[in-house]
Amino acid sequence: MNKIFILIFLFTQNLLFSQTIFLNENIDKFDKFEMNYIKDMTSSLNYNDIKETNFEERVSNRFSFGYINYPIWFKLELYNNSNKQNSFIIALEEPFFDSVNLIYEKNGAVYSIQNSVKDDILNRQQPHPNNHFKIILEPNETLNVYLKVRSIFSTFAEVFIYNEQYYNFNSKKQYFMYFIYLGAIATMAFYNLFLYLYLKEVSYLYYFGYSFNFGFWVGLFSGALYYYIPIKYIYYLHVCVPLALIFLILFSNKVLNIKTLYPTIYKILNLNLLFLLILVFWVPLDIEVGFTLINFVTSYLFLTYFILSFILALQNNAIAKYYFIAIGIFLITISLLSLMTMGVLPNNIYFRYLFLVGSFIELVMLSLLLAFRINLIQKEYENKLEDEILKQTKNINQQNKVLKNLLREKEEFLKEIFHRVKNNFQILIAMLSMEINKENSNYTKNKIENIILKLKSMSIVHDMLYNQKDSELVNIKDFFSKLCYHLSLPSIKIEASIDEFFLISKIVKDLGLLVNELITNSIKHSNYDDVCKIYLNIFKKDNIIIIEYKDDGKDLKNSNYKQGYGTIFIEEFTSKLNNCKVELTDSFEYYISFELEN
Known part of the structure; x- marks a missing residue:
């Protein structure tokens, strides 16, 4: 047994x-x-x-x-x-x-x-x-x-x-997982490169540099890129590792605002940038020593940023919270890989490949961090813009207050001027009316009558318009009917046909002075012994105002009327009207049209 x-x-x-x-x-x-x-x-x-x-x-x-x-x-x-x-x-x-x-x-x-x-x-x-x-x-x-x-x-x-x-x-199927991973990393990297080109925000460029170089290293580490790269260049291409660390420093300093918050640490990290730049050229010459130094720098950098982001996260820095979680997950998984490669942990499928999951989560969260950061920057900009708008609004309100006071003073001043001008018109008309009775010459009487007529019309226009605001609407038919009535004399008969419509008083002022000048010129160039008949038509067609004016004068031909001051005044008045067209015949017939502004 x-x-x-x-x-x-x-x-x-x-x-x-x-x-x-x-x-x-x-x-x-x-x-x-x-x-x-x-x-x-x-x-x-x-x-x-x-x-x-x-x-x-x-x-x-x-x-x-x-x-x-x-x-x-x-x-x-x-x-x-x-x-x-x-x-x-x-x-x-x-x-x-x-x-x-x-x-x-x-x-x-x-x-x-x-x-x-x-x-x-x-x-x-x-x-x-x-x-x-x-x-x-x-x-x-x-x-x-x-x-x-x-x-x-x-x-x-x-x-x-x-x-x-x-x-x-x-x-070759064993590389399927790597190709999916590298494809996802490349997509995120180039998407952020596109955002950099579009937004000109440098943090996107730093993210692209870090994710692209890190993904390239994974391709070398796994051998997935060996099919596409000549083997003799493999060692040289490991410069992607110090380059990835350089872009990580630049990215982290930017998004965590290390320069402002921790200026001393920022200077120390910049010294690491210089050291990594040296390693970029050292790695192709001696890859074994180069990677020994890189392993030391990598551990120091990740630990530094992990601690800084943790401190900032405790201060309710939203971006630091994203960064802390991302870098924490990556640190755990890459540490497991590092301990395995050092022989401290056994080589198994978890310790060997878990860093792929950790790095992918890290890169996704850093990409989300950038999106969140852009939203924060936009909100800060909107807040600054809102504060600036409030500040400018306050300044404008203060300026408006000053302008209102100035406008009130101006209105008082204009009222005083209007009152004085009105009195002066009446005094001049009274004095000329007294003077005309003393004259025996018809020529002199007609000259004085023309002057009185001008003063009356100017007084009427002044009285009718200057009491109104520029934006106030005026009934054209009522206005010009009243104007023609006041301009009529025993030797002047005005036959007016005027449509009923409204225009703002600013335009009506110019039209009133224009019609006044036309009637004055008709009287000036008429036969003093006969009655002067004047025909005035004003009507509106769509968006166009049309003025037809003529008289029965027979002495305009062969005269120098077109070179007189009256014509100059008429041109001056019509130039103020929008897209105005003026046609004048030798028999003193005017055809004037202009467009109303929208």
């Missing part, structure tokens, strides 16, 4: 600690196993050395040794648990290894396949950004395969074994 238990125990132990990986054609992907390994700390071991070495330490196929400067040798014992030949792909699923050697011995021959991050993808045994190797196993064959890996970055990766048929169909 004891022998049976001993046999069962030994069999169980053999299953639990067996180093052999059993494969067959029914296995598509073998992704959970352990590997034996040794550390080549002297970087001097070769195949002849390690094939005789006892691999005592074991590690999961998802491993992380942190930042080391020596190679790691892995040993995989593969067994084709099948009665037919099968082909498998051994995949080291990270692209950034400086060198990867796959070595195995078969039928007395040693086979060595080497990949490097600097090798063109098409020149590799398997054209893939990651390090993939094809192994052919005969029926029931056992094969020891050795992997020698060295990285100038962190030494972490996942080793999977694929069935060749499954691999050929699915090898």
